[in-house]
Amino acid sequence: MATSYASDIKPIWCPGCGDYGVHAALNKALIDLGIDKSKIMIVGGIGCSSAMPHTFSTYAIHGIHGRVLPIAMGVKLANDELTVIGVGGDGDGYGIGGNHFVHTARRNLDITYIVMDNQIYGLTTGQASPTTLIGTKTKSTPFGDIEEPINPISVAISAGATYVARGFSGDPMHLAELIKNGILHKGFAVIDALSPCVTFNALNTYDWFRQRVYKLDASYKAEDKANALQKAIETETTNWQKIPLGLIYKENRPTYNELDITLKQGSLIKQPLPTKDQVRSLLDGYA
C-alpha cells in the first residue's frame, strides 16, 4: 500500500490556495483505499485546480477546458477496472462544461468528480464564474454580478447523480471521507469542494466559509430525494448564511457500465478483437 500518491511535482497554486487542502484530502482518500496507483486515472480540465493531475503519480490526463467528464467517460467505458477521478474548477465543470455535467449525472457512470469550487475564474485572473454570488465585483463584473449562481448540488441531484456531497478544503479530513466514500460508491459521485481562491476572491474566504458551514449529522437522511433537494437549496433559502457539508444525496442505481449490453460482459479492453471468420460472416449478411 502506497504511503502517498503525490508526485514530486510542485503544484502551481498560490500559497494558501484552497486546492492544497483538496489535494491532501484526495491523497488521504487514496491512501485509505490503497488502490494500486497504476489502476487510477485522474482527469483534469484547465484552470488552477485542473492542474491537480500533475501532483499525483497515477495515470492522468490534463485535458482541455471543460471536457473533464467526456474524457473520463471514454476512459471508464474503455476500461471499467480503472478508478476514474475527475478534477477541475467551477468554471470548468459548471460553466464551459455544464452540458457534460448534466448528462454525465444522467448516465450514472462510475466516476468520482471533485469540483474545486472557488466561485471565481482563478487561472484567468479573477473573472466571474457560474457560482459567483450576486453582487460580487470581479474583473468581468466590476459593477457587481447580476446573474443567479448555479447550485451544483441541486442540479446534480435533479440531473440524476447518485452521490452528491459538499466538502470544504478547510476541513481536509472530512473532505477525504467524502471523497473516499464517493470513490467507493458505484455510480456518479459529485463532490463540490469549497476551495477558496485567496488571490482573486476577496469575498468567499476561509473565514467567510467557517462562519457559515456546518456538518450534517447522523440523523440526516441522504437517501430521501425530496429532503435532499430541500437541503440542497438551503444556501438559497438562508441567503448563504448556512452551508451544509457532508453527503447530501445518495441513491443506488445501476451504473451505465452495468446496463450496457457490451460492457455487462466485462471491461471493453479485455474483450477479444473479432476473428476473420466473424468478419466474413458479418459481410455475408450483405451479400
Place this chain on the structure above:
Amino acid sequence: MSEVVIRVAGANGDGIESSGMLLLKIAARSGRYVFGYRSYQSVIKGGHVWYQIRIADEKLYSHGSDIDILVALNQDAITYQLKHVKEGGIVIYDPSRTTISGAPQGTKLIGIPLLDIATKVSGDPIMRNTVALGAVLRLAGIDIAVADELINETFSKKSQQIADQNIKAAAEGYNFAGVERTFNIKNDSRRRYVLDGNTALSVGAYAAGCKFYAAYPMTPASGILHWFASHENLGVVFKQTEDEITAINATIGAASAGVRAMCGTSGGGFSLMVEGLGLAGMIEVPIVVVEAERTGPSTGLPTKTEQADLLFVNHAAQGEFPRIVVAPRSAEESFKIASEAFNLAEMYQCPVIILSDLYMAEHIEGVEEIDADGVKVERGRVQAEATNDGRFDRYKITDDGISPRSIPGTPGLEFVAASDEHNEYGDLISDVFAGIDEYVEKRKRMHEKRMRKIDTMLKNEDLFKPELEGGQADYFFVTFGSATMPAKEAVKLLSNEGLRFGIISFSYLLPIDAEKTLKILNGKKLIDVEYNFTGQLAQHIKSATGINIEKRILKYDGEAFTPKEIAEQAKLIANGW
C-alpha cells in the same frame, strides 16, 4: 457494357428505400454489378424523393445519367422525372392514381394498377413497391427466383405471411400483361456484397478492432452511428453523446485507455470537435475521426453532397501537429481505409481524419473484393512493462518522433498526458518555466519531436501520393475521394468518343509527398474535378508542388456529378486547349 438505369420516384414514407435496396441485392445476387443512390430531402414524410438503381455487366462507379426505366409512384414523380427519361425509355405508372401527358415520342408507357394489386394481395398499399419491383425485374431480364429467395430472407424474419405476400406481389408485377424483357445484362457467378459507404467504413473499422464509436446524430454520418448502435452485441460500445465535443473527447479518453476508438460527424459537428482534435495531436493519442461532408456553409443542404471541407480538416485546430487526412474513393476502399486508419493512428500516435461526403457515405455499391483476411492490426510502439525504476518518459525525444506509449493499468508506466506543453515525462513546462532559456529549448525540441512524425510517415509509407490510371492518356482528371467515382466513368464515355483521358486520384491527402506527387502530375494536361467553388484540391496541390491546375470542373449545387456532365465539360476544355 450493357446496363439499365432504373429510377423509382415518389414521396418520403412510400417505402422506396427498402425496395430499392432489395432490387440492388437481387441484381447483385443474380450476378450483376450494381450501384444505387437515394436522393432525398430533409423532411420525414412527403416531399419528392427518388432512388436510382443501375445494373450492368461491368463495375460501376456512378448511379448513371439518364433513366431507362422510371417507376412513378405519384404525380410529382411524373412531373419532375419524365424529362430525365432516355429516348425510347420506359415509364411504369399507376393509371388509377396518375396521368401522363407529354411523354417524348417513343417512350413506352406501362400502366399497372400497382395499388389495386397491392391491396388485393395484402391489403397493404406499401406493397405496390414490390409489384413495381416484379415488373422491373422482368424488363431488366433478372430471374424472379432470386427475388423470391431474397424477399424470403428479408421479410420472413418479420413474418412468413408478409414474405409470402411480397413474393406474390412481385410475381403479379412480373407477369403483368405488357411487361416484357427489354434489357439483356450478362451475368457471372461472382459473389458481391451490397454496401453503402458508411456500412463499408463501419465494417472496416470493426474488422480492424475498433471497439468504441461515439457520435451525435448528423446526416450523412448517421449511418455509421446506426451501424455501431445495432452491432453493440458484437462487443463494441457505441455512445451517443450530448454533443460532438463530448464525442471526440470521449474517443480520446477511450483511446488513451488503450482501445481502438472512433467518432464521426459532418462538418457542423466537426467544427465542434476541433479543439479536441488539437488535444489528440498534443497528447499524441491515436483516434480516428470521420467527417462526412454535406453541402455548406452552416446547416447548408443537409441531404446533399459537397467536398468543401478539405482545407478545413487539413488545418483545423490551433497550432501545428501531425495528422493524416484520407478520403476513400469507393465503398470498397472505405473498408480498406477504415481498417488502415487505426494502424496509422497507432503507429504515428496522431489523429486520422477520414474525409467522406454524402455521396460516398450513402451511395450503394456492389463490392466484389473485401479483403477481410488482409486486415492487419499493428498497434505501434506500446511499452508493455516498466524497464527501469525511473519515471516513464512517455514523450521521449526520439529520432523518428515516435515515443513509447503505455496503457493505463500497466504498473510502473504512469504518466500525465498534458494539453499544455510538456517535457518527456509529461510535466508542464507552460507555467513557471515558460520563457526560461532551458525551457524555451525544451519546448522547441518537443514541438520538433512531434512534427518529425510527418517525415517518418512520408519515409515509411508509400501512401501519400495520388494514383495514376491511364498513363498514356492526353488529358488527366485530378480528383480526391468521392469525385473520383463519376470521373472514372467519364473517362470511359470520353474514350468511346476517341478522347484519351486518364485520372490522377488522391485518397491520402495529408501529409502529401510533394516530390512523388510532383513527379506524377508534372508535364500533364490536368483538369481538376471536385465538389466545391474554390478548387480546394487544386489549392492543396499548388501549395505542395507549385503546380497550378487552371482547368477546373467544379460543382457546388449539392447534386452528385453524373459522368455525362463531367464528360461534356471535359470535351469543351479539351477542344479549347
